[in-house]
Amino acid sequence: xxVSQCSLNALRHQLRWGGVCIRTGPxxxxxxxxxxxxxxxxxxxxxxxxxxxxxxxxxxHLRVLPGRGLRRWIRPQVFCQCDTEVPFNPHPxxxxxxxxxxxxxxxxxxxxxxxxxxxxxxxxxxxxCLVLSALAESGKSTLCAALALRGWRVFSxxxxxxxxxxxxxxxxxxxxxxKGASIELxxxxxxxxxxxxxxxDPVRGGIALVRPRRETVAGMETPAPVGWVVxxxxxxxxxxxxxxxxxxxxxxxxxxxxxxxxxxxxxxxxTLAALLDQAQGCYKFRYSKLDEAVLWFERLMxxxxxxxxxxxxxxxxxxxxxx
Amino acid sequence: MDWxxxxxxxxxxxxxxxxHAWPGEEFVLVFHxxxxxxxxxxxxxxxVLRRLQDGPxxxxxxxxxxxxxxxxxxxEFPLDRLQPILTQLEQxxxxxxxxx
Numbered sequence: 464x465x466v467s468q469c470s471l472n473a474l475r476h477q478l479r480w481g482g483v484c485i486r487t488g489p490x491x492x493x494x495x496x497x498x499x500x501x502x503x504x505x506x507x508x509x510x511x512x513x514x515x516x517x518x519x520x521x522x523x524h525l526r527v528l529p530g531r532g533l534r535r536w537i538r539p540q541v542f543c544q545c546d547t548e549v550p551f552n553p554h555p556x557x558x559x560x561x562x563x564x565x566x567x568x569x570x571x572x573x574x575x576x577x578x579x580x581x582x583x584x585x586x587x588x589x590x591x592c593l594v595l596s597a598l599a600e601s602g603k604s605t606l607c608a609a610l611a612l613r614g615w616r617v618f619s620x621x622x623x624x625x626x627x628x629x630x631x632x633x634x635x636x637x638x639x640x641x642k643g644a645s646i647e648l649x650x651x652x653x654x655x656x657x658x659x660x661x662x663x664d665p666v667r668g669g670i671a672l673v674r675p676r677r678e679t680v681a682g683m684e685t686p687a688p689v690g691w692v693v694x695x696x697x698x699x700x701x702x703x704x705x706x707x708x709x710x711x712x713x714x715x716x717x718x719x720x721x722x723x724x725x726x727x728x729x730x731x732x733x734t735l736a737a738l739l740d741q742a743q744g745c746y747k748f749r750y751s752k753l754d755e756a757v758l759w760f761e762r763l764m765x766x767x768x769x770x771x772x773x774x775x776x777x778x779x780x781x782x783x784x785x786x
Numbered sequence: 787m788d789w790x791x792x793x794x795x796x797x798x799x800x801x802x803x804x805x806h807a808w809p810g811e812e813f814v815l816v817f818h819x820x821x822x823x824x825x826x827x828x829x830x831x832x833x834v835l836r837r838l839q840d841g842p843x844x845x846x847x848x849x850x851x852x853x854x855x856x857x858x859x860x861x862e863f864p865l866d867r868l869q870p871i872l873t874q875l876e877q878x879x880x881x882x883x884x885x886x
Contacts, residue, residue, distance in 0.1 A: 711813040711826055714806075718824060725822050729804060732817040732824060736806040 467510040474502040484518035485509055488624065488635040488683050490575070492567060493521035496559075498541065501527050504560035507659050508638040508672045511680040523570040527563050529556065545570045557662050561670045564640050568621050571635070572722045578633065579625040579734045580722040585618035585632050586610050588764045591690025591743075592632045594623055596720050602697030602750070605645035608673045609757050612652050616679050618687075622722070626686060627730055630737040636675050636683035643668030648753060689738050691763060692717065692745040695756075703755040705748045713745035794884040795872055796842035803835055803880075818880060825878055830856070830863075831871050835880060842884040845869070 482495035530540030540553035543566035583596035584607035619635035750756040804817040814832035
């Protein structure tokens with residue numbers, strides 16, 4: 464059974480009482496909430512995800528709850544609870560669906576230490592993954608959404624899950640979270656209605672989720688090796704620029720952006736080194752024009768591996784390499 | 787200096803170091819499992835650490851082994867170039883002067 468086969472009323476009832484168990488990638492998540500907007504968010508953003516009725520066990524137990532005391536009624540708030548932890552301050556109630564996403568991200572990043580986890584978007588095309596690792600506000604999710612609309616398979620827009628024995632990337636297949644100006648930018652390209660409603664948020668300029676395609680969810684049990692590691696940075700007015708990065712330096716950047724590299728010790732070192740052994744190249748990438756950026760990534764991934772290893776700026780005449 | 791009383795260098799802890807490098811790149815990653823730190827060092831510094839994995843060595847013995855390993859001549863890599871490498875590795879808490 465998948466979420467779209469459940470009526471909204473059934474989802475509301477199940478969320479309020481026993482919880483709804485959905486599978487996202489390798490995780491079984493039990494979500495509980497008395498809030499009707501969480502049922503709506505599941506119906507909209509998780510329509511193709513499998514529901515596991517009567518699941519005896521879940522990896523993640525997340526509750527999205529209304530604010531306590533007067534915050535139930537006056538400027539109502541919402542908070543989330545993962546097992547006994549409350550990871551974030553309460554937020555305005557209108558951000559309840561975003562709280563669900565943040566809570567699930569937090570749970571994965573803090574619990575799933577049988578993976579090496581890096582703050583990165585991961586997309587797959589042609590059997591190889593593109594890892595986009597960057598700090599917040601670098602345009603990572605915008606790029607991820609733009610590539611997803613071009614048919615790339617999204618593994619995650621936030622957390623790269625790297626399997627410890629073989630450094631394969633494992634899909635999480637969750638919705639992409641867009642913020643601010645990128646929402647309308649992506650909505651303009653969205654012919655399939657994948658971008659959900661915008662929830663007002665003065666801090667982030669609004670939040671919207673991009674629903675994963677059916678094929679993305681159907682393929683969420685299929686891992687893939689890395690192809691390229693790119694460190695993108697959105698800079699207004701900047702021409703599209705890239706420069707190759709030695710793997711040793713890419714390693715340090717990925718380790719810095721990891722949630723649990725230090726925790727895993729020698730295993731983390733060996734897993735990350737093996738990931739970069741498999742990578743065909745690493746780049747720094749700056750952009751301001753989304754269409755140019757998408758074109759650059761599609762050309763990068765469409766190259767056969769033997770050519771890709773020797774990509775140089777001269778082979779990309781319409782784009783410039785920073786000095 | 788009497789070789790027996792010459793200062794000897796050793797790895798800071800007996801725990802193993804892990805090395806990783808990629809062809810054509812000048813730097814080597816070194817993971818120090820005792821501290822959990824990952825260091826980026828040049829190939830010569832990495833070679834110093836590899837030689838010290840066999841046990842404490844005097845500077846001169848270490849230097850000679852480096853020459854054998856790397857194929858450098860004494861003119862290309864004089865002994866006094868080893869000291870700053872060891873000092874840098876000492877500052878990274880990877881090596882120390884052996885007291886005994």
